[in-house]
Amino acid sequence: MSLRELWSYRDLFWILAWRDVKLRYKxxxxxxxxxxxxxxxxxxxxxxxxxxxxxxxxxGSPYMxxxxxxxxxxxxFAQSLQRAGTSLVSGRELVSKVYFPRxxxxxxxxxxxxxxxxxxLASISVLFLIYQVPLTWNILAIPGLxxxxxxxxxxxxxxxSAFSVHYRDFIYALPFLVQAWMYASPVAYASxxxxxxxxxxxxxxxxxxIIEGFRWSLLGHGLFSWLSIGISLAxxxxxxxxxxxVFRRIERGFADVI
Amino acid sequence: xxNLAISIKNLCKVYRIDPATGNTAxxxxxxxxxxxxxxxxxxxASSVKxxxxxxxxISFDVRAGEVVGLIGRNGAGxxxxxxxxxxxxxxxxxxxxxxxRVGSLLEVGTGFHTELTGRENIYLSxxxxxxxxxxxDRKFDLIVDFSGVGKYIETPVKRYSSGMAVRLAFAVAAxxxxxxxxxxxxxxxxxxxxxxxxxxxxGEVAEGGRTVVFVSHNMAAITSLCKRGVWLEEGCVQADxxxxxxxxxxxxxxxxxxxTKTNLASRTDRGGDGRLRFTEFQVRNxxxxxxxxxxxxxxVDLVLSYQAQGDIFGTTSIHFWICDxxxxxxxxxxxxxxxxxxVNLPARGQIALHVPRFPLREGRYFVDLGADIDGVKAxxxxxxxxxxVTTGAYxxxxxxxxxxxxxxxxxxxxxxxx
Ligand SMILES: Nc1ncnc2c1ncn2[C@@H]1O[C@H](COP(=O)(O)OP(=O)(O)OP(=O)(O)O)[C@@H](O)[C@H]1O
Ligand SMILES: [Mg+2]
Numbered sequence: 001m002s003l004r005e006l007w008s009y010r011d012l013f014w015i016l017a018w019r020d021v022k023l024r025y026k027x028x029x030x031x032x033x034x035x036x037x038x039x040x041x042x043x044x045x046x047x048x049x050x051x052x053x054x055x056x057x058x059x060g061s062p063y064m065x066x067x068x069x070x071x072x073x074x075x076x077f078a079q080s081l082q083r084a085g086t087s088l089v090s091g092r093e094l095v096s097k098v099y100f101p102r103x104x105x106x107x108x109x110x111x112x113x114x115x116x117x118x119x120x121l122a123s124i125s126v127l128f129l130i131y132q133v134p135l136t137w138n139i140l141a142i143p144g145l146x147x148x149x150x151x152x153x154x155x156x157x158x159x160x161s162a163f164s165v166h167y168r169d170f171i172y173a174l175p176f177l178v179q180a181w182m183y184a185s186p187v188a189y190a191s192x193x194x195x196x197x198x199x200x201x202x203x204x205x206x207x208x209x210i211i212e213g214f215r216w217s218l219l220g221h222g223l224f225s226w227l228s229i230g231i232s233l234a235x236x237x238x239x240x241x242x243x244x245x246v247f248r249r250i251e252r253g254f255a256d257v258i
Numbered sequence: 259x260x261n262l263a264i265s266i267k268n269l270c271k272v273y274r275i276d277p278a279t280g281n282t283a284x285x286x287x288x289x290x291x292x293x294x295x296x297x298x299x300x301x302x303a304s305s306v307k308x309x310x311x312x313x314x315x316i317s318f319d320v321r322a323g324e325v326v327g328l329i330g331r332n333g334a335g336x337x338x339x340x341x342x343x344x345x346x347x348x349x350x351x352x353x354x355x356x357x358x359r360v361g362s363l364l365e366v367g368t369g370f371h372t373e374l375t376g377r378e379n380i381y382l383s384x385x386x387x388x389x390x391x392x393x394x395d396r397k398f399d400l401i402v403d404f405s406g407v408g409k410y411i412e413t414p415v416k417r418y419s420s421g422m423a424v425r426l427a428f429a430v431a432a433x434x435x436x437x438x439x440x441x442x443x444x445x446x447x448x449x450x451x452x453x454x455x456x457x458x459x460x461g462e463v464a465e466g467g468r469t470v471v472f473v474s475h476n477m478a479a480i481t482s483l484c485k486r487g488v489w490l491e492e493g494c495v496q497a498d499x500x501x502x503x504x505x506x507x508x509x510x511x512x513x514x515x516x517x518t519k520t521n522l523a524s525r526t527d528r529g530g531d532g533r534l535r536f537t538e539f540q541v542r543n544x545x546x547x548x549x550x551x552x553x554x555x556x557x558v559d560l561v562l563s564y565q566a567q568g569d570i571f572g573t574t575s576i577h578f579w580i581c582d583x584x585x586x587x588x589x590x591x592x593x594x595x596x597x598x599x600x601v602n603l604p605a606r607g608q609i610a611l612h613v614p615r616f617p618l619r620e621g622r623y624f625v626d627l628g629a630d631i632d633g634v635k636a637x638x639x640x641x642x643x644x645x646x647v648t649t650g651a652y653x654x655x656x657x658x659x660x661x662x663x664x665x666x667x668x669x670x671x672x673x674x675x676x
Pocket of ligand 1: 255256257273274275310311312330331332333334335336337338339443
């Protein structure tokens with residue numbers, strides 16, 4: 001019943017996602033350049049610090065490329081989580097003055113980040129040319145991985161945004177959560193450096209499987225394990241559905257409190 | 259269901275407000291956690307909260323095609339009722355059944371974004387109000403026509419005058435066509451010509467056989483658009499019947515209670531620490547009879563009612579800034595100037611500011627209010643009062659007012675020096 005209702009609001013969903021994209025590109029002078037520049041700079045810094053100075057292994061790829069293949073999915077995740085998590089509070093006016101299924105707000109915000117991701121993905125082809133790394137069929141796994149990535153981000157954002165209506169603390173804590181989570185994921189380093197005794201705990205982080213999967217599909221080699229993808233999906237689904245339930249449970253009071 | 263459009267049964271809505279913070283609920287986790295630590299036996303959302311009954315046991319039906327005008331004083335619960343009907347908020351008990359597709363317009367321009375162009379905002383706001391994209395495509399030209407901002411349609415809304423933005427926003431809303439339309443106090447915007455156009459549009463909608471619930475403080479609009487009136491008073495239905503009758507009763511009642519009084523208690527946009535809050539303002543003549551305006555040259559009492567959390571120990575000072583329509587302060591009157599200490603005031607009461615001969619020319623002025631307790635700001639309300647002044651006999655000879663004469667009247671005399 002609520003799925004059918006969500007579906008009937010699909011136009012609003014698209015327009016909200018489109019609005020977010022539009023606003024982001026409108027308000028900056030460099031527009032799309034930022035979207036390309038940001039992950040490149042970030043992975044450049046990772047390459048210098050972790051690859052050059054700390055001499056960490058990169059599983060046989062140039063460190064720059066290795067870091068970029070991790071930064072790209074991570075940026076997608078972090079941005080969707082950040083935007084979706086704050087979507088209710090920043091859309092306060094809508095929540096208190098109009099009726100629509102509230103779930104639309106976090107989902108639409110997180111989808112709007114997909115555009116940035118696609119631009120970033122296109123720009124990585126330049127790096128591939130520079131480093132002369134061939135593409136493989138593994139790349140076909142990307143759409144699936146992107147969906148799994150968004151599933152986790154949206155799931156966590158359900159929790160964060162629903163609680164942020166009562167407690168703005170969640171909004172302030174979110175950047176720290178994202179940052180800590182990044183260090184707990186193989187974005188800047190390879191997961192092979194994680195000590196054996198931690199590996200089980202480590203792989204419970206659903207982003208581990210996703211990021212390794214991305215590396216595998218972009219760089220054509222690396223650790224791909226169905227097990228860790230399976231764990232990512234399982235944890236992702238758990239977070240998503242429990243988040244959706246909690247969200248639906250407390251959304252009745254949103255308009256009164258927000 | 260014999261052509262019922264809305265059926266409301268025993269509807270109640272309670273808001274819980276935390277009196278300490280003024281918020282509907284605690285806004286930070288820390289407060290709640292601290293509360294839990296300090297009073298471990300009390301549950302989180304417990305009796306500390308004060309309850310506001312916005313709707314108390316409301317029941318009435320609206321038949322399909324009926325146009326109902328909903329009236330009542332500020333805070334009577336009108337907007338809350340519309341919010342419940344449009345499912346924005348849940349009733350605390352009782353129910354409201356709706357038979358048909360609802361469109362609601364609680365505010366003009368919800369979701370408008372000033373960085374986006376007129377065209378983009380039409381799509382955005384249309385979708386937010388519940389229109390499908392194809393529907394907006396179809397009505398796009400009509401909307402642009404109605405708004406009259408045609409030339410600027412590709413310009414970001416931040417470059418519009420505020421009137422233009424409002425027109426565009428209303429134009430989108432005016433082209434909603436749900437079976438049941440809920441409209442809250444939205445005609446009070448735009449210039450006179452545009453308001454007329456909006457009323458015309460509302461009239462069209464009403465005659466088009468749609469069910470409409472229309473909230474307004476504009477009694478003329480209510481009586482011309484609606485056949486039936488419902489009057490809410492403090493969350494209850496006070497009267498329900500033919501619109502003329504209901505409006506008349508309401509006006510009589512409001513005339514007795516209100517008119518000369520300005521309610522300040524409902525203002526939330528105020529400063530100060532809240533140890534004292536102004537609640538009401540009234541102009542009175544020398545015999546204490548209420549007036550709807552002050553009269554130039556006549557003695558006048560400007561009476562402020564206030565409320566505090568308890569008896570006030572300390573010295574209270576009250577400030578009264580009279581400003582023109584542009585917000586420029588013309589005079590400030592303060593108990594600090596006259597040196598009259600207001601010491602140890604009771605928790606609630608009235609304070610009168612006496613002006614022996616009111617020195618402003620006729621016109622409309624606005625008053626900013628302030629109260630300090632022991633020199634610390636307790637209350638600040640900007641544009642708290644709209645103070646109307648009518649012509650009176652300040653000078654022995656009455657002259658027609660001229661704009662060049664300025665705002666003030668001052669006692670003066672002339673003589674020839676030898
Ligand atoms: N979200 C909320 N939290 C707490 N109290 C609220 C909330 N919304 C409304 N109230 C309270 O409910 C009461 C009714 O408010 P409502 O907005 O329905 O009045 P109204 O009839 O629309 O008044 P107006 O004519 O000023 O628009 C008021 O006392 C108000 O303070
Ligand atoms: Mg209202």
